[in-house]
Each structure stands twice: as structure tokens, then as C-alpha cells.
Amino acid sequence: MPDFYSKVGSLPHVPDDLTIPQFILDYAHPIRPERPNGVPWLVTDRSGRKIHLDEIQRRTNGLAVGLKEKFSIGSNDPVLFFSTNHVDYPVCMWAVHRILGIVTPCNPSLTVPELVKHLRLSKSSLIIAHVDFLDTVCAAAREVGLSTKRIIVLPDQDSQTVNLTEFVSVDDLVAQGLKSHNTVEDVKLAPGEGKERIAFYSSSSGTTGEPKIVQISHYAFIANVLQIASLNKVNEEYDDWEKRRYRSGDACLAVLPFYHIYGLVLILHFNIFSAMAVIVVPKFNLKEMLQSIVKYRISSLMVVPPQVVLLCKNPIVNNFDLSSVRAVLCAAAPLTAELYDQLGQLLPNICIGQAYGSTEATGVVSMCPVEQKCGMFGGVLAPGVVGRVVKADGTLGDYDEEGELYIRTPAAATGYLNNDAATRDTFADGWIRSGDLVKVDKNHEVIFIDRLKEIIKVRGFQVAPAELEGCILDHPFVGDVCVVGIPHAYSGEVPLAFVVLTADGMNTAEKDGEGIELCSSPLKHVADNKASFKHLHQVEITDAIPKTPSGKLLRRELREKARSLAQSAKL
Incomplete structure (x- = not known):
């Protein structure tokens, strides 16, 4: 099977001798729209100050x-x-x-x-x-x-x-x-220097293991902005202008953080490149977000699944006029089919799309194309991206066959900072190994199925189980531990820890009766030492952690057990 290529055209010229501010502030790229007179670049959400x-x-x-x-x-x-x-x-x-x-x-x-x-x-x-x-x-x-x-x-x-x-x-x-x-x-910069000169050290858990720092060059960053702009045809004339997803002069609400690759590339730089005003929101609050949509006549929302949950579930939404919204993009984690349908019922006249990407690919790999009003999968590959589906036996997958997604893109990061082993594992022979199980259908849509590796995505943020396991093992009552993700209605996933007690822990459990203290103690230990999005949702005491003969954790077994526990809790 040949490699999968973008169906939305070729990548426009990517300058390799520019820094990001030169490109964003000064460079007139052929596909860049003209900014209408009076349209600001940035606006402070609360005061309305225009910059x-x-x-x-x-x-x-x-x-x-x-x-x-x-x-x-x-x-x-x-x-x-x-x-x-x-x-x-x-x-x-x-x-x-x-x-x-x-x-x-x-x-x-x-x-x-x-x-x-x-x-x-x-x-x-x-x-x-x-x-x-x-x-x-x-x-x-x-x-x-x-x-x-x-x-x-x-x-x-x-x-x-x-x-x-x-x-x-x-x-x-x-x-x-x-x-x-x-x-x-x-x-x-000298010709080609933009490909080598690093612009960002961005946080990522990679596809496995401890958190890492991804090295992103000026060229890779500029390439991804141009990939997104080209895929969305931001400077092309086509029918139905009023329903066009992103238009020069529009306003986008920046409620997602700029320190995350989604906020950094898409919400900030892509929208500015596309001659849109970015309304800068310091901290997400549903009511305030709804007020801002009305106040600024927001046309584009770029969100994550937990925010879609609030839009669909919270009755306060019915008190606000959201008719200005033309497009909702959901990324950073997959949107469930149920939420997709609920959002369509809430806003029946809008474009709803998803995007798939990673920090290692400097943001977007695939996205819902403009010709498709609504897309409930990961979209089509962006211009310049080549994809492979590598099956479990190492052969290449055809349409509708499952396997790990390999990506080749001009927006690829240069590797992980001071981590040659992880770089070799993820960036192999010009390909990025995504660690994600996908299939590509005959419409060229990337359909995300599951993560092959261990990463847990909490509200779009990556949480490395190994990091939490290291923290939990510092607890004096914990002899062994395995952390897995379980589905959660609001956060997408949350961490659950299976814990094997030490002898002292067992003695304490016997005194405690039902082990309530033992379950709460690791929860508190993680809460005291880790950021809030990494906090444990649940602790389960177990007799042993299943492992391979070489000592590798068999997460799949515990993940299935965790999902059964979560389902039982619902029942």
C-alpha cells in the first residue's frame, strides 16, 4: 500500500531563512489574507483594549x-x-x-x-x-x-x-x-538556517515515559501555520462566503492556553496570520466565555472536549445568543460521537470539525477540510504531510486497516532536548512514530482509535503514568504501582492507580478496616506534589501488578480492569 498523502493540495512555499516574528509581523506570504482596516491583532477580553x-x-x-x-x-x-x-x-x-x-x-x-x-x-x-x-x-x-x-x-x-x-x-x-x-x-538567517535554529522548548510527554522537552525550529513552526492556512483556504475565493469557516476580520476567542501547542500554533499564530482578531482570555470560565461570545460577536471557537461538555450540558448556555458562531474546532483529545451529536443539536447551523496533531509535529497533522461542513473524525492530512499506518506485524496498512500512525511532515520537531534515546525511538528515519492506533478511511479521514502507549490525556493535557508512578512509589505504604487512564465525562480521561501495599501498609489497612485511609493517602500524596491536572481520580488496592517476564507493566490488563470498575461505578 502506498503512503497516504494530503487530498487538499500541495504545501505552499515555506521560507527557511525567517524567524517567527519576521514571518508573522513583517512577511507578506502569497496565501496570507489582507487584514481589514481597523481590525486589531489582539484584544483584552475583560476591558476590550485593542492592540x-x-x-x-x-x-x-x-x-x-x-x-x-x-x-x-x-x-x-x-x-x-x-x-x-x-x-x-x-x-x-x-x-x-x-x-x-x-x-x-x-x-x-x-x-x-x-x-x-x-x-x-x-x-x-x-x-x-x-x-x-x-x-x-x-x-x-x-x-x-x-x-x-x-x-x-x-x-x-x-x-x-x-x-x-x-x-x-x-x-x-x-x-x-x-x-x-x-x-x-x-x-x-542564512538559507536553511531556520530548520536548525530552535524557537521553542515545548513540553510533551512524548509517546511514552517521563515528560520531555520538544525542540521546535522556526521553520517547523512556520510550516505548520502555513499547513493549517492552506488546508483552510484562508485566502481563496469560493462559494458561500457567509458560511466560510475562517474569514479575515473575524474574531476568535483565545480561551485555551498559549503554553499548549494547540493554543500556541492554532489559536494565536494561525488566527493572526489569517487576519483575525484574537480575544485574549486569561482564564477559562464558562459564563464569562459565553458573555465574551456575545460581546465580541465571536465567529470561531477553538476548544477541547471538556469545554464542549459544558456547552452541551450546562443550562446557562440557553441564556446567551450564540448565533455569531460559525465554526467550532475541537482538538487536543478526541470528541466522542455522543458529544459531537449534542453539539450539533445545540448549534445546528455551524461547522463542527476536529483536528489531530501532536507537539512532536508542531501542532496540526490533520483537520476537517473546508468542503466538509461537519467532521466527527480527525480530518484529512494537511498539505505536506505523509502518513503511514503500520500494522502490528510491521506491514503497511491499507484503507480501513488499523495500525500505528507514522507521520512525515516539514513541521516535525528536531527531537527531544537531551534525550537521544527517546528521540531515536520517536523520530525514526524521517518519520514521527505517533504511538496512536488509527485507521484511514476511503475519504482519507484519519480515525483515531486508541493510544498504543501509556499517555493519559486529561482535559487535553498529557499526563505520563510513569511520572505519577514515581511519585506514588515515594509513599512509604506503596510497594508497587501501575497508573492507567479511565474514561471521564468531563476530563476525557483521569488517572487511576492500582497500588500494592508494603507490609506496613497492609498492617495499616487491617487497622483501618476497609482501607479508606490507604486509598486517600496516595491521592493526597500526588495532590501535594503534582499539578492539578495530574491528580489521581481513584486508588484501587490490589495484590499484584501484572508484568511480563522482563518486568514490563501489562497496562492493558489493568486498563480493562479499570474500565470495568468505572462502568460498575456508573451502574
């Missing part, structure tokens, strides 16, 4: 000078970002890229030990942090020996003042840079 290109360029350039002068940030220096969504988030990223630094976006719900690990792995010597997370950032900085003077503060986006004299703010640095007589020369 246009001239302000973005001025602040980006001023901040780049400030970063270089005050902190000596330069080529290949990693800068860690620890913030919720903010209109200055892209400004900070583009400023770091202007001086050829590397942006390391982190989930601000990480605990101090998790952030310490990330700082050490990325070797970041500077942190840009939202004011709300300074306690965590300062504690982590002290742990790694980083001076708190190397922390730059982002204020609340609706209140541009920070009364913290011991820290420098982004506004301070912008002002310093604009007053300086120095400038940051806009570096012209």
Missing part, C-alpha cells in the same frame, strides 16, 4: 533591546515563560525570538518540584512570570540557584501596574528599551 500591529512592533522591539541590555539574553539562550494567557505573551515570545533566544512555555499550574525539574532540563536562566505565580517561581528559582532578579513580571493584562519594587516588569523593560540609543538588528 494593533504598530503597538505590537514597538513593544516587541523595545522589549528585545531591554532583554539584551539588562539580562544579556542572546542566541540560543532559553527563557522560561510561566503565565496564563496575556496580550503581552506573544510580545514577550517575539522579543526573545528577535534576539534568537529560545522560548520555553510552561503550564503555570506546575508545582515547585515540577518547575525545578523544567528549569534544570531547559537550563533557562531567565523567567517571565505572571504576577499571580510569583510564589511558585521564586521558590523554584531559589532551588536551582537562580537569582530572583532574573524574574520578569507580567502584570494582570487589564491592570498594567505592578507594585513589586524588587522585580522588573515587562513594561519597565519595554520603556528601557525604547529609551535606549541601542537597537536590536533584525538578523537575517
